[in-house]
Amino acid sequence: MKTREICKLLNAQVLAGEDLLDNEIESAFGSDLMSDVLTFANGRMALLTGLNNPQVIRTAEMSDVPLIIFVRGRTPSQEVINMASERNICILATEFIMYEACGTLFKAGLLPCTRLL
């Protein structure tokens, strides 16, 4: 599924990576626990989270996550947005709560991310 389509489904705002909206996303993972993200991240995964601190961007950077979706109206600071831009990570922000955002993407066919080492 293209990032652009995810953005439309979640009625989201693009905070970083306007030029990355045609990127394909293979799966999604929703969590506020960054260690869980570091354990499960795999492939071209979207990370849905309610946390908006620099550690979210670092976690995405280390695990090659190309898309972060901030849920329940959480928006990060400009510094955090800049960190994502510098690392070619796309950021979307939606008013949907985690449950609704995950459910919407799952219903639209985006697979859950499970990592098998």
Next chain:
Amino acid sequence: MDDKVLVEYIFTIIHGNYEIAGDASSSIKKILKHMDMDRAFIRRVSIACYEVEMNMVIHSMGGKIRLEILSDGVIIIAQDNGPGIPDIENALKDGYSTASEEVLSRGFGAGRGFSNIQLNSDKFYIYSEVGKGTKLELHFKHKNL
């Protein structure tokens, strides 16, 4: 693994500074990318290194992370300045945590760190002495080197 270190880099880790937490791991990832190592390998090293760095920022009094590049892999050595881990056996258990509410609110401290470090590294050694500090050594073997 080959015991000859081709090049090494040292990074200073500061306790409690969450704004720059991850800088060392980010630099290490850039170095490995620059050396044209494969993506899956870089990801394993980066994830383990970031967990180590966050552990040091959260729990230690600061310390150093050393990256050693060998002909057939990478070694990460993390040495902190204390306080040391009183119960290593429990600390290594998945889910065991002594982290504060503040750390949990940042998305860390759920007790997954050591499991994740071991999952991503080929060899993992830990030495700790209360009052002195903790030393971690992680080996990553690169198949194509």
